[in-house]
């Protein structure tokens with residue numbers, strides 16, 4: 001594969017210039033002989049786009065063979081485009097369908113797909129996965145939220161793909177929609193994707209109880225590799241890797257780049273090698289996703305590691321020299337203050353690329369219905385104290401009234417940018 005790749009992709013001709021032509025890869029460990037591919041490498045390759053090569057220097061298939069372009073969400077900078085040949089579309093459809101099947105979607109299901117943008121990794125590729133299983137695809141993304149909720153009742157939707165925050169929003173609105181339409185809910189399965197958060201028991205409980213679900217499954221993927229690769233089985237305790245037919249995995253120490261063994265309790269950054277991608281391939285691609293290995297193997301019979309995503313390198317903040325993931329702040333606060341606040345928070349940055357904080361980090365939380373207005377200021381100080389003592393990070397908390405935090409349909413980031 002590698003010699004052919006160097007001929008097909010100018011990016012890999014350059015990145016692998018020092019790799020011996022006769023290098024033999026016989027095990028996953030041998031991958032360490034190859035350099036990593038970084039997002040910046042993909043960006044630079046895309047910047048070299050031309051009339052002949054609209055996807056730039058990593059366009060590894062002739063333009064005439066490319067049948068689809070997909071785009072990154074662009075939430076962390078300029079969007080990247082990925083090209084797919086017919087074989088790539090087939091491969092991605094198979095892998096994504098595998099994830100949805102692991103997550104409990106079946107032919108009998110009527111699935112609401114709420115991502116509004118067909119071109120993003122969560123758009124058409126996700127839809128292809130549902131159709132491939134044979135489920136009834138109802139692509140409601142793009143309609144106003146009120147209409148989405150009504151259509152879901154009228155279409156007797158049984159399964160839904162949504163962000164964690166949208167699922168939470170839905171759990172608050174769903175009864176009212178039922179009263180309005182007079183149609184009982186048949187929704188039993190929610191697949192969460194696009195943002196982490198389903199590792200939190202409190203959040204899970206709220207969504208499962210609020211919607212009377214039998215399934216709540218977390219999934220994860222990457223447009224640069226395959227838009228969905230990881231999914232939870234019926235144990236609902238960490239995600240299985242469902243793309244092993246097409247992608248090799250490594251776990252590395254993000255500081256040193258050294259490979260780490262996959263074993264229970266290990267944490268590290270996930271690195272992907274897509275060995276079956278024609279048009280925009282990636283070899284040893286640094287995902288920037290940090291995972292914790294929940295277990296090796298599973299009672300469901302699937303083999304390999306089960307993981308939770310604990311954060312992204314891109315999201316990591318530095319408060320006076322201390323590294324902290326926004327998700328770590330959220331998970332601590334949501335757990336300790338369950339019942340008094342809603343299970344989410346918003347963190348403010350002065351600029352999109354702000355990483356360092358010398359002043360306390362501004363954080364908004366939302367009061368639960370049970371919290372008395374007069375208790376908000378005291379609660380804010382309590383939260384600040386807990387975060388300082390547990391994470392050695394100072395935050396400045398505002399407790400907003402009920403409904404004060406936004407609930408998005410696609411890719412809600414924890415961090416928001418305050419225009420200054």
Ligand SMILES: [Zn+2]
Nearest residue numbers: 233298300302
């Ligand atoms: Zn399992």
